[in-house]
Amino acid sequence: MKQTKAFYFAPYSIWLLLFVVAPLVLILYQSFFDIQGNFTFANYATYFQSGTYLTMTFNSIFYAFLITLFTLLISYPTAYLLVKTKHKQLWLLLIILPTWINLLLKAYAFIGIFSMNGTVNDFLVFTGIGRQQILFTDVSFLLVASYIEIPFMILPIYNALEEMNPSYIKASSDLGANNWETFRRVIFPLSLNGVKSGVQAVFIPSLSLFMLTRLIGGNRVITLGTAIEQHFLVTENWGMGSTIGVVLIVAMFLMMLVTGEKKKKGAFRK
Amino acid sequence: MKRLVTLAAVILAACGVLYYSSNKLDQAQGMTGYNTLNLYNWGDYIDPDLITKFEEETGYVVSYETFDSNEAMYTKVNQGGTAYDLVVPSEYMIERMIDEEMLIELDHSKIEGLEHLDPDLLDMAFDPENRYSIPYFWGTLGIVYNTKFVEEGSIEHWDDLWDPRFKDDVMLIDGAREIMGLALNSLGYSVNSKDDAELAEAAEKLDSLTTNVKAVVADEIKMYMIQEESSVAVTFSGEVADMMWENENLRYVIPPEGSNLWFDNFVIPKTAQNVEAAYAFINFMLEPENAAQNAEYVGYSTPSASAVELMPAEIIEDEQFYPSDETMEHLEVYENLGQEYIGIYNDYFLKFKMHRN
Structure with a gap:
């Protein structure tokens, strides 16, 4: 019995070893070498002493935070209403549909919408506000990034709300709670796991959205992804690139720790 | 499981049949390794009529494939899936390919018509004495502007980019060498400067450009300038030639104080199967009337001095x-x-991009 278990697990553990563990170890290993190939901690010293990299780290985290916040603000009510609608599957499909379209195509579509002679500006001229610079601003970057991440926030929240036992809500109102109290003390705490996985699914990729920073942000928004791309493709300083990679990985682990499910005793319901 | 195996077998069989028939087809068209020239070039970078003419004159069949970046080309030539006989990389990539011994040293006795080329464009530092490469097209880095928004002739120098009237209106190409280079040029230094004080001065000057910068982008500049998103941009002359087909209000300026000169040259990779055909094609393109016809079609600058003499005055007098x-x-x-x-240039450039006004 034990052997068959190990047998079934083998393909995945090989995959894990080759494509998850090995790359992580390689990145960590590379980050200790300078361009001459000497073993050194200098990359880390450079990173933490450089105003450029620290500002960039702050920017990355701050933008990722804003993107996560906006998607959460939009997604929670959407998921909440979705659970109550009639044609759930249809609505869900409509929300997932945009994720089937390539990211680059969506980015180019937004360039068309936001550009000086684009749809939005035509509308602004029509309403008398006049042409505005929309592309290459923080607003357009945050908007497009949030748009792209929204499905990944809605789905886990929707699932959490959908799984909830309706008798809790009935019990709550039977015991005299009004709608707001029911939401605050019953529904929201029970959907918190969905929110946490949504936050993880959005925050972590948002840390290194580098195609969008160029296409929509016009490189006016610089995140760590830009620096990593530069170090691997242009300067070929893989050590420094890996160091930034390690910092990002650590940031992601911290994020997982903060939002991870705490295992309480007897909490294994599934 | 059984269905899966059947499916896999069917797919494999289909692949085999397709491979066999495509081989047969190639042979039917006369495309055997013996008389085929595998040409690997940038997209839309040759007059197709010239390929037909070459095929008629020499009896070789040209298989024309295209790439859109030097890096993509490098990867494909390096991994050797197809044996390309003739490739057209840019100068910095040629230098790298020479270093990595990927190129055949050219036998100049087999090349006819080298005397047609402008001697100023030969024997450059990336390939001394043109031992590995023959110029195909060349160009510059400069400023493109739209006469609808900017008075014609009012931009001449790099320093004009700093003019307050272009606030949030300048697009720059996303390259450390190009942008640091223009700052160095504007101060009268070399684009290849290795002087730390000069570099620091250039970086400081660049910082004051950020108020005018609208975006730092790559290939999209072409689209934006055609759509008149911005009135001024810094980009390569080749891109500008394409833009001008679409928008006739655009003008291009090469600042006389200095700028970058770039090349796309013919090279023969070591993996080439048909070196004779490659030489035949180089010789064919060196013939002045062919070079002139090609330059008129592509719109880039030809290195052939003899070809320039054959071209209409309006083109060659266009500064x-x-x-x-x-x-x-x-x-x-x-x-x-x-x-x-390269690291130092890029760090300064990254700092420049980070700078918000």
């Missing part, structure tokens, strides 16, 4: 693409700076 000798003297090819200085 946008055939700059004066005085400007030419101030143009420099990017030299390989070594990893340390």
